[in-house]
Amino acid sequence: MASIVCSDIVKGFGGIPVLKGISITFEPGTVTVLVGENGAGKSTLIKIIAGLETADHGEVMLDAEPLVKGDPRAANLKGIRLVPQELAPIPDMTVYENLFIGRELKTRAGLLDRKRMIREAKELLHSFDVDIDPLTPARQLSVAMLQLVEIINATSQGATALLLDEPTSAIPDREIEGLYKIVRRVRAMGAAVVYTTHKMEEIAEISDRVVVLRDGNLVSDLPTSETTHDGIISAMIGRDLDDLFSHTTEPDVEEMLTISGLTLHGGYPLDLSVKRGEIVGLAGLVGAGRTEFLEGVFGVRPTVSGTIEVKGKYVRRNDPAAAIRSRIALVPEDRKGAGTVLSMSILDNATLPHLASFSTAGWMRNVFRAKSISAVMKSVRLKSRGLGQSLETLSGGNQQKVVFARWLTEDIDVLLLDEPTRGVDIGARSEIYRIIADLAASGVSVVMASSDMPEILGLAHRAIVVRNGQFVGELNAEQLRREDAQDSIFRLAAGIGLVTAATGLPAARV
Ligand SMILES: Nc1ncnc2c1ncn2[C@@H]1O[C@H](COP(=O)(O)OP(=O)(O)OP(=O)(O)O)[C@@H](O)[C@H]1O
Ligand SMILES: [Mg+2]
Structure with a gap:
């Protein structure tokens, strides 16, 4: 099994640096958790490894062999698997059909060999201890189960690296154990697992090593056993965090x-x-x-x-x-x-009549409050190039902050x-x-x-x-x-x- 070696990766968007020279090696048989504030560059690094983005400078290698830049198919052929946060199973297809998308098994006569696919899907799910009937339509599965199917799918042909971008953000705590089990299994198979998360509790649970990115720099890299909760947080945000929860006041009687x-x-x-x-x-x-x-x-x-x-x-x-x-x-x-509307700017989204996206009933109220909007965006520590930046180019967490903040005006x-x-x-x-x-x-x-x-x-x-x-x-x-x-x-x-x-x-x- 090979290590994933990133050397001096530099990447910018529109002249703004996002990764400022990242050198790191992801070892086989190890789960590395990659943490950092929204916009720190985690997804970008993962996408560069998987060939979905091209680094401006630097190289990704499998041991000593460089990967072709910006070529996701080449990366995939080398066993680099990325499970993105937004899952893409086809809801109308069954679990086994989803598992065999693009590599359907055929009979000698060239017809789909459903029987064999169902049998192999069953064996595959079973080997991962996942109790799902391969004939279940994907739409009937919970997000957690879909996630498991995607990971099983990604690793069923073997994997050198498994890159998971916030795999648990949409999974309720109760169902996370199933994911951990599979991640541990993939680790035992010798893959290098890279895992991003914002849930601090997960770090001790799943990782062998914790890497912290801040503003495009690698600021901390330690075995999990040598980290502390507070240490990771202050590396992430560059300051100590006071209480996570603010003091709430007593409600009125009214x-x-x-x-x-x-x-x-x-x-x-x-x-x-x-x-x-x-x-x-x-x-x-x-x-x-x-x-x-x-x-x-x-x-x-x-x-x-x-x-x-x-x-x-x-x-x-x-x-x-x-x-x-x-x-x-x-x-x-x-x-x-x-x-x-993802293609629109932060400002346009914030001033969008609040109903435009909900109703065609013609409710139009366009309150322009750029000043209060920038104050609100600042209060949620939005990381952007300015209010003109389009939502789709913000990091995932920063998009969420805009969704939240626009209602506060x-x-x-x-x-x-x-x-x-x-x-x-x-x-x-x-x-x-x-x-x-x-x-x-x-x-x-x-x-x-x-x-x-x-x-x-x-x-x-x-x-x-x-x-x-x-x-x-x-x-x-x-x-x-x-x-x-x-x-x-x-x-x-x-x-x-x-x-x-x-x-x-x-x-x-x-
Ligand atoms: N296509 C793009 N065009 C312009 N800027 C981009 C683009 N993609 C990413 N960025 C910027 O790069 C920075 C890093 O984004 P990235 O998605 O890597 O962050 P992240 O660490 O994954 O954050 P999160 O925790 O919110 O997912 C962000 O400031 C983002 O706005
Ligand atoms: Mg991200």
């Missing part, structure tokens, strides 16, 4: 948002009331229905009955313009979806947040937590769906657990501070909570 019997098409009626200044966390597994609920409240997903009130005033359902008039804002989960009473810090580095995350806590302190009510358990435990006044489109339990402030809070949430999310006699609903285990 009710701000009152939702009664809100029912999505084919769903259960849901009730929720949120006090002024209160932060309510929505916990649950992926697919539990949190996004759907938030979208239903905001009016971008049809609801069939129920009422929504803000400060005692009715908000028309199924009408996002009415939601916005009632000073409700939604920060969506998917930065490529409802929130933004409005005066709002209710802020609905869907996975607000997915893919965001730890320094910026602490800024986002501070902004959320400040907004709450100023009287904004926040409903925050998050799969990041520490985020719910650290920020929310109260957590509601969602499962199969229902609210199945609730933890109050005191319960959230207990040692077993995380465990209680997991149990409820997975459907192993206790049932209380009073409500017939499972209650948080106390």
Whole structure:
């Protein structure tokens, strides 16, 4: 097995240096975690190794043999596999069809040999201890399972290097173990694994070595056993981080948002009331229905009955313009979806009428507030060349910051947040937590769906657990501070909570 040797890699975009001379060797049979702030250059380095970007200077070698620059097929032939963050399985095809894309097995007569493909897919999945029927359509798999299928696919023909760019950002904590298992297996097969992540907990769990990039420079390279959590963070952000979570103030008694019997098409009626200044966390597994609920409240997903009130005033359902008039804002989960236009600049995205991307109903309000926008972007430590830079050329985490920040230029009473810090580095995350806590302190009510358990435990006044489109339990402030809070949430999310006699609903285990 060969080492991946990067020597003096330099790369810039439009004259702006992004990698400033990176020399590093990735050893076979080793998992190296690559960390750094959003925009530090992690994805760029990985793409250069995989031939998807071309370095301006420097070389990538397999042992002493240089790789062809900017040639992903050549890199692939050498066993360099990149699993990008945005997965590309074909949803209408089955698992086995996805596993054999581009290398379909044929019978002697030249027909697709489905039987053999199914059998081999079964063996392959089995050899990785993954319990999926190869005949399952890809669309029925969770993101975590899709990720596993992609990795198995990438490594099934052998791999010299496996490059994983934020493999766990969209996977709930509960399902991460399956990924670790496969990564360990690929390591045992002798591949050099390079793994980027913003989840600090993962470092000790999965890595043998930690490499920190800051502003395009390699600033730290240590065996994991010699690192500390605080040491890695200060190498990443060039300063010490104070508390990750800001102090939250006590909510008012006054009710701000009152939702009664809100029912999505084919769903259960849901009730929720949120006090002024209160932060309510929505916990649950992926697919539990949190996004759907938030979208239903905001009016971008049809609801069939129920009422929504803000400060005692009715908000028309199924009408996002009415939601916005009632000073409700939604920060969506998917930065490529409802929130933004990737080809447009930061400024255009921030001043985009908030509904243009949601509704064709003709809601047009164009508030131009470049000044407050640049202040807001600064407050989330956006790393960009200026407000004119297009979103698609920002690093993944910085795109997320724009999605978050553009809604903060409005005066709002209710802020609905869907996975607000997915893919965001730890320094910026602490800024986002501070902004959320400040907004709450100023009287904004926040409903925050998050799969990041520490985020719910650290920020929310109260957590509601969602499962199969229902609210199945609730933890109050005191319960959230207990040692077993995380465990209680997991149990409820997975459907192993206790049932209380009073409500017939499972209650948080106390
Ligand atoms: N095609 C491009 N054109 C212009 N600038 C680019 C392009 N691709 C990347 N950049 C810039 O290069 C820098 C490094 O980006 P990169 O995606 O490597 O960061 P990253 O470390 O992966 O960040 P994140 O944690 O947010 O994913 C960023 O400032 C980004 O804006
Ligand atoms: Mg990246």
